[in-house]
Amino acid sequence: MKPTRTPLSRLAAAGAGAALLAVAALPAAAQQTPPVQPPAGSLPVAAPGGPYTLRRAVDVAQQNNLTVRQQQLTTQNTDAILRQSRAALLPSANANATQNWNYGTSVDPLTFQFQDQTIRTNNFSVSSQLTLFSGFQLRNTIKRNVLDYEAGLNDIEKSKNDIALNVASSYLQLVLAQEIVQANQARVNSSQQQVSRTEKLLKAGSVAESNLLDGQAQQASDELNVITAQNQVAFFKLQLAQLLNLNSPTGFEIEVPVLADPDEETVLIGNPDGTYQTAQGLMPEVKAAELRTQSALRTVEIARGTYYPRLTFGGGLFSGYSSSRATPVLTGDSTLTPFPIFAINPATGKPEMVPGVFAGFYQPETRPLPDKFIKQVRSNYGKQLQFTLSIPILNGFQARTNVQRSEIGVKQAELRAEQTRLTLRQNIQQAYADAIAAQRRYSAAKRQTQALSTAYRNAEIRFNNGLLNGTDFNIAKNNLYGAESSMIQAKYEFIFRRKVLEFYEGRPLDL
Template structure:
């Protein structure tokens, strides 16, 4: 087990657990957990996916309701001129009439090749896929938030290293200026160390710009109006261990197949396409249905041969003209311009394509796990090598600084040693953050929560 050694500047490392307290009570400090929860509650893409899930829920509900009979009613008031059917004689006469009728009808499908059942199953699978897609989107946003949060911490430390290096250079500028004024050193030495000061100051400016941009990136992911007054929680750890990676690609991949929502989504979509094929095949089956209707009507002759005839009252006609119908029907598809066969062929293609999509999703997941594992191993090795190098470089720089103060080394040599020290510190910090982040990604693929 290895730990980051003490540097000339305070090096903070990535968050493993958020137990630290806010730096100032007056500031509204955002922890990683708060950032993730806020994004999950307010991100527009998540809200849109939630709406898509509601659409899938409605489709499933409708598919279930399709098992029920239909029931419809209608009424009609008519005015007829010319030859019309006389309700009393059931003979067409040249006469003008006005009539009123109403009707109620119902129909239920008894069998249609299990299309209703398979449609319910398909929509249920579509809903499961939509929920898995929602979870996948939430995971992606959580990872993006964690990455942006990490980048802020990393850039904070780069800025601290740059400022520390600038402070060392400024001290040497002051010392060299006094020696030049005393005549102990030529003016060229002062110009060289001042050039190094300008270079270090530029490094501070660039590091600060990167920090500002990383804050902007995180607040944009959170969809906050402005990064102004936005402060993240920085945990204070003495050191976080960088140990030999305890993972293997295959076990992580096997765990990811069970836990990752994109795999479940692909499996649901494959099953849904198979249900769609069953629906298409069901169109070859005869359809058996039961229907019924009830109605009545009233007619009054306004002009015509029977206009003077005393008509039955409205109530009598409604009662006497009642009609009720029940029917059992069978519809047999014989030939419909090859539509059924085309639908079956397209559904079979859809099943094959869904199988390819699922395999592609698994391949992409495996590749990401492979890459994360390789990154962890590389970061671990880089950290060990850089940590060892930094120990030597720090010791060498202390001797270089002492020799520079007594004029035994040139300003150019001192500047080169100072730059090497700053670069090595940055490399150590970068390897540390890379190791922790990629390790947490592997943990995430194994089904563990993100705890940067």
Template sequence: MKNLSLRLAFFLSLMPFLAWSQSEEPQKWTLQQLIDYALEENIQVKLAELDVQTSEVARSQAFWNRVPNLNANANQNYAFGRSIDPFTNQFTNDPVRSNNFSLSSNMTLFAGFQLHNAHMQSMADLEAARYGLQNTRNTVSLNIASFYLTILFNQELLNAAQLRLASTRIQHEQVSKQVRLGALPQANLLQLNQQLATDELEVTRAENTLALSQLNLLQALQMPADTELVLDIPAINEPTINFTLPTVEQVFEVAETTQPQILQAEKNVKGRKLGVSIARGAYFPTLSVSGNMFTQYSSIGTTRTFTPYDTPLLLDQGLPLGASSPSQTGTAIPVFPFEYGQTQVSSISFADQIDLNRRENLSFTLSIPIFTRFQSRNNVSNAKINLERAELNQKNVKNQLRQTVEQAYYDVVAAAKTFDAVQKQVIALEESNRNIEQRFQLGAANVVEYNQTRNDFNRAQSDLIRAKYDYIFKLKILDFYQGKPLEL
């Protein structure tokens, strides 16, 4: 009994947490959240980001190519047997351990402005890569917005089909009662059975279409197909038809200065122009400066010091060698000091050898191209071809943008007219449908007339939903080319 009470108390203590976990709603995704997620996970966006990083590295390298380099070298050598002392350059039979140390640096002073133009080209390429990334992000954002609006459209179609099915079922029950009572013929019920099956089929089709549009969105987001994705569906009011749109030329002028694909093409042309200047720089002489510092150490590096005897050996005029009479006239000078002195040998320390053996040099080199087997000329020709290709691509991008803007503009105009016409059609059919429904309930209209009018009204409602979302999406596309954000 005590254990049962403890278990019951423990279960009751968990009730608030269980209730909270059951009542917790799944995350609802807004359009902006979907776009942000896609921009973070999309592979094409990541590849474009890598292109930007590569261009940043190239720009950094082009900048540092203009400054001097600095290299340090060190080596250690061991010599045995008869070898040359690197310190005295004399033969020796002693083992020798030596070290060499050097610093070297060089810098290009002038090379036909190739280094400067290469740096400017790398900056243009970096800006082009950034615009390319922005263009990729825009494409992904437009795709996500399209899939999102398609889901909203299909959801409304499903809701409309479900409402029609519910209405048909109610009508079917009423007619069934009247047929059983003999107030209506059996043919009316058979017609409603056919209509009920048609409406159920429409609901199934709408469910399948909605599921397919959700799958398309999941694939665009690179999520698994079984991911539960709940959308935060905003309240979308009936769009106002605006026939006072800006002209095509006005929209194109804005798009031409804001769309990244245009700006990317311009930067590519600028980079290829600099490429021609770089290739022409090879015609000019190249002036460079270099300098280095060298020192070394040897394990047998020594110095020799001569110390004479106290009594020098004199050489006097008319006296034999060895005479030392101070009374005799003459000049006392040392003769053959190696015969009356001694030599002291002492080693030189590592630091002293490094200091004593140091030497530096500075040199300037002028290289004048005389004949390069037409390599420079061919490089210039290739650079001009690349420039012409970039200019043609720029024109092509502008033409494509103009065509896209023109298409978007006339799509909006056509969608607005269609939406307006379908609205009028729905209003007219709604009145007819209301009238035929009243007549059918009173027995003044047969089921064939009722189903025909009702189906026409349902078809018009579906057309209105389709025209509504088509107009909204195409209007958003036109707003996008005017530099406006994607918002519902």
């Protein structure tokens, strides 16, 4: 019998993202593919003791997932931007201090005199500025950043939903693979018993030797199927351990839940619209898309704020020191300074200097004494208040272009939100259709299995009595095994689709 592999499902559309449910029914050897890489993981951790339930596996995966952690850091960065935008409403205050050396001819920055010497100067200032009006840009920026932060929180939840659905898919793959191992082991036991009976019948001369050879060939095929199924268990266990970011699948076990058969469940009646209405209010990707649309509208208001005047108020304190500044100090000495005497000439009526007659007085002598640092700082102390009004007139149409671009951004955000809702609706519709199909296929496969079981028992009786050759008997046996595999496949596809629908309705993923 040629090894085959029957895929359980197509791409499973799920909540915040599509989760691949590539579960396979394994009646024979299956072609393996490399394990799906987990979407995240920090440093791998050791597997805690005890078997994992689905709920526990989801919790561990969400805790270790690097995509979730990366999104958390991104949201923290958005929160920092929000805090900064709120702080922009506060006045700014800055203190400055400088020290300079001027060599050669230069202008003293405090006395404003030319000096031909080395001058050391210090300048000290404290300034503050407050924006009084800026076209409401600051307040609109805060509102936009609040929306971006809330959207980031929903992005975190979306990342958690993605990993939860991936874990649920891999978990059910592993449960299915383990069940297939048990089914194939039962087939090996049946083949061994059949070979043993055939050997006895051959010794008694009741059957031909070809029947024994056919039975041995079937037993070898069944044993190969067991090995293949066991390899699949190891494969899916590794895949799930990687999603949980564990060091190794060694010692990692899951708790096999007791799952009801699909025909024991209530017949699923498609109501995707009701589920969509519920999911639309619950799914974080929808909320994030709506919040980003509102954020884009705030961006438009921010861009329009550049049309308005900008009014700011500022004030400052300043002082300084110059090494060239000095105060004259009396030395105690004086210098006689002569001055000529003038008198009115009667002839001309004009003042004329009287020859040989002078007047004089003593001028006190002084010497420059450099001013002390503290004295200069106190005497040079000054204050300043300033209002600044900036009125935009023409800036290369930058304001108009920014408004137009932000309006386009609103339309893009609206389209993205609409696409998110459309994808959600389509995923729910597809999940409903697949769940109903799987439930129907299970019922049909179960009836087929029951009919083929009866046919197999009749073929076994005829084979044991030498009325049926080994080839026809093996065909009847493999037909039964194929029907059983289809039934198991349909069962787990239905379970996964139903869990996806429950997830859309706000119920946690659990078995």
